[in-house]
Amino acid sequence: MAGLVQYCIVGHSETRKLRGLTDKDIARSVANLLKANITPIVCVDTPYLESQVNILKSEILNLKSIIFAYEPVSSIGTGKPVTPGLANTIAFKIKQTTVKSAPVLYGGSVDQDNVASFIKEDNLDGVLIGTACVDPRQFAATYNSI
Secondary structure, X not given: OOOOXXXXXXXXXXXXXXXXXXXXXXXXXXXXXXXXXXXXXXXXXXXXXXXXXXHHHHHOOXXXXXXXXXXXXXXXXXXXXXXXXXXXXXXXXXXHHOOOOOOEEEOOOOOOOOHHHHHOOOOOOEEOOOHHHOOHHHHHHHHHOO
């Protein structure tokens, strides 16, 4: 796997729901990815943010190697993102409860019309583009609007 895969999304709400994954399952996946030298991008949302973070803290020694993605279930694929201010507040909370230097991304209906407003926020380190990356033209438009 070395060199083939650098990042892996873990704990996306749709996968959690479809596969019945628990916080402990996500932590196990994170540990396995870290052992394989793959950086986990751990998706969190406010309903399970604290429980997910607590499991990761208790089972993963190096939280500095994890990227977090705030992905509100209410925004995924709906075209209705949370406000950049709310995303920034949640990102701050993630940094405060994990590692202050932890990269935090926002994902949830990010597109060409709103991507720049999310990137400007102090506590957000980038975005995780979902639906807008399926169509190459839409992805290019989103990328070019930064």
